[in-house]
Structures are given as structure tokens and as C-alpha cells.
Amino acid sequence: AQSVTQLGSHVSVSEGALVLLRCNYSSSVPPYLFWYVQYPNQGLQLLLKYTTGATLVKGINGFEAEFKKSETSFHLTKPSAHMSDAAEYFCAVTPSGGYQKVTFGTGTKLQVIP
Amino acid sequence: EAGVAQSPRYKIIEKRQSVAFWCNPISGHATLYWYQQILGQGPKLLIQFQNNGVVDDSQLPKDRFSAERLKGVDSTLKIQPAKLEDSAVYLCASSPGSVGETQYFGPGTRLLVL
Numbered sequence: 547a548q549s550v551t552q553l554g555s556h557v558s559v560s561e562g563a564l565v566l567l568r569c570n571y572s573s574s575v576p577p578y579l580f581w582y583v584q585y586p587n588q589g590l591q592l593l594l595k596y597t598t599g600a601t602l603v604k605g606i607n608g609f610e611a612e613f614k615k616s617e618t619s620f621h622l623t624k625p626s627a628h629m630s631d632a633a634e635y636f637c638a639v640t641p642s643g644g645y646q647k648v649t650f651g652t653g654t655k656l657q658v659i660p
Numbered sequence: 661e662a663g664v665a666q667s668p669r670y671k672i673i674e675k676r677q678s679v680a681f682w683c684n685p686i687s688g689h690a691t692l693y694w695y696q697q698i699l700g701q702g703p704k705l706l707i708q709f710q711n712n713g714v715v716d717d718s719q720l721p722k723d724r725f726s727a728e729r730l731k732g733v734d735s736t737l738k739i740q741p742a743k744l745e746d747s748a749v750y751l752c753a754s755s756p757g758s759v760g761e762t763q764y765f766g767p768g769t770r771l772l773v774l
Contacts, residue, residue, distance in 0.1 A: 636703070
């Protein structure tokens, strides 16, 4: 069985500051990892995903994440926060190979302070 | 390309009543998912269809929840009878089909059970 832990249900950063949202996972086999963003009253939208290959993954809106197997982590970063980044962010994991359902973390709500 | 459509967007019912939600996935997407998102939590998979067959319904409370995907296109999720703890956002998502592929989410149906 797989699981996802997102540290910090709420994160506040100043506009222009570094954004760091933490995600740790557990999986008995190599995982596929995802970050989704949810804006108020909207569905989830994919930011980026890791399946195979390069461990540093670039996504939309300037976000990136690095898969670190030794740390079982997939933290999301953005060098400079923008007001429009205020949303809730979900990390998700599914084991590679064959069917397994996607497991979502509990989410981190990002607040950007002007 | 049209996104995932869901209706209604909002629903208020009293406990013990029944309710139904409708989802139309992206054209050509073989896999359809229903998630339950309770306030403050990440989405929890209720049921996953591959075409019109059920792949995973292990977390669907089958004594009160039912879902169908006739003809392998749109889908209906029903709750009968509703309980207070069913108050949540019900998200529908679709994907082309393979493990590790991006899921595309609809805007969700927000259900309040009084």
C-alpha cells in the first residue's frame, strides 16, 4: 500500500519569496508522483508529474519538483511566489506497473502575502 | 477540447434523501474516476471505471452509494439514503487510460446534507 504525507496544511510566503511545499511518500515499488493544484471552487489541475527519467521535473507556472528516492520525497518549489499562486496543492502517488489507485495527500493551502 | 463536465454544481438535501450526480468525461478517455473530497482532506477514490467496467470500488460504501457508466461514456453516482457525513465535494475525473497518466478533473459537485 502507498501513502503520502504533506507537511504543513497551511504555508504563507511573501510575494517574490521562495515557495517550498513538502511531500513524502511511501511505496513498496517505484512510484509515479504527481502535484495537482486546486483553485477555489474548481477541480484539480496537474502541475507536474514524475514517471521515469530525469528526477527534476518542471511543470506549469514556474513550478518544479525533484524526486529523491533516498529521501522518499517529492517537494514542490517555485523561486518567486506570485499572488496568483494562492491555492491548495495536493501531492499524489501511485505505484508504477499494473493497476493501483492514486493516493492523494491531505493538501497544503498556500497563502501569498503582498 | 472540452473538459470534464459535472452537474449539478451544488446540492442541498436532508438526511435520508437520495441524490444523483452526473459526469461527462473528456471525449475518448477510457478511464473515469469518482472521488469524495471532505473539507480539509485530499480526494479519496470511490470508484474507477475502465470503459464501462469497474476497476476499483474498494472504498465505495456499497450499502448506500452506487455508480454506473453505461456505454462507457458518461457516468452517474447515486447516494441513497444520504447521511450527514456524506457532505463533501464529489469530483469526477477522466484519463486516457494507462497507469501514470494525468487525470483531468471536473469542477465538482458540492453536497450539503442537513
